[in-house]
Amino acid sequence: MRIRLKVWRQESREAAGRFETYDLDSVNEHMSFLEMLDVLNEKLTLEGKEPVAFDHDCREGICGMCGFLINGIAHGPEKGTTLCQLHMRHFQDGAELTLEPWRAKAFPVIKDLIVDRSALDRVIQAGGYISVNTGSAPEANIHPVPKDTAEKAMDAAACIGCGACVAACPNASAMLFTAAKVSHLGLMPQGQPERMQRVKKMIAAMDAEGFGSCTNHGECQAVCPKEISTEFIARLNRDLIRSALLLTRV
């Protein structure tokens, strides 16, 4: 199949970016989107041009490294899919696709389609640790966890930190990411001792990184490759309200 790509090219953080158009004539419909970009980069290299820089690692949808917008939708038009798991058969022959990096003040472009997402790492760092004994493995049934709670915690823990929620949010808010990270520990017994501190620290870190605030548009949930629910944002709000109302120091 034939594909025309309009790709955001930017040499460095400071450089001004621009779109460049590339035509590919023999794209296999079974290729993933990133494999199609590999073919483009091979072609560019043979022509003596600079290949397009994009983030990727596992290529099986679990690492959270890949991600950019295809025609205005983070991770492309398929629901619940990372770019590496998006196949070319979902596009029309002769399609014109515009590729643009995540755009947020907290995510500066490093090169082409790669952005610096270390702001998300700092939000996680601010959450600190959980109090568990290290050493020999604990007895498996020492903390009984109801099945539903374990499932919900796992739903939140499915977050791979790709940053699509920030990219798709009209406010560039990192609320879905922060909410997922706060919730997967907050739901488990092991996460209780530091639960009230954690929510405050992570929200403070999120605000300090320059992300916007949540206005309940729901765009994050719509593009999330792990389909994490905005229900966790309400849970984060509940935790913050509770921590503010506690009589004791937290």
Place this chain on the structure above:
Amino acid sequence: MCGNSPAANPPGKPVEEFFAEDMAVRMIKTLTQTTVGQKVLMAVTGLILFLFILGHLSGNLLIFAGREHMNEYAHFLHEHPKFLWPARIVLLFCFFVHIVAAARLWLKNRSAREEGYTIYLPIETTIAARTMIYGGAAIFFFLLWHLLHLTFGVVGPRFDPNDVYGNVVRGFQNPAIAGIYLVGVACLCAHLYHGAWSLLHTLGLSAPEIDCAKKKAARILAVLIGLGYASIPLAVLTGVVR
């Protein structure tokens, strides 16, 4: 106190201050200095204003019961300043908090994406949700006009403080004035279409079992409120209420 080691708190992050003071200071700081806290302030004041809008509508619809009932109700309110003034002060305070928090969050949100997308295709959001700040500003100016018209009697046709019914009818018989009200009510309706369920979500009311019903119920209520308010100028324009 555990959890405050330098490794857990990267330098330069203002998190220590949330844990240092007594409950009142901590609560005020959480509400005014975090984005989520400011959203909670907006949700609580929004809920109070929403309840006022419902009460105000129920009073206004007395216009369909006739001149005597409407004027009697207005007279009743003015007879009880002990209740009227505290209510007015609470509402003014809510407006103030709601607007200040909205402005602060809007500025933060705008600065969070300095360079916009060339192509951006929203999937889930509504026009109502994306125009909250503009609709809110329009409602503010509409409210000023509404107070000048029917509370202070400064703008519009002849004003009689003892005949609320007559003031409303004389005002809405002018199509331009009725038009201003219809536009204002449309802005209010759109604002509530998103705001009424959004405030519940911000206050933490969410579960997969209720989320769909919550959204639908709030949206239906918003449309009904809009239709209720719009019915008054439309009834006067069409001559149903004279």
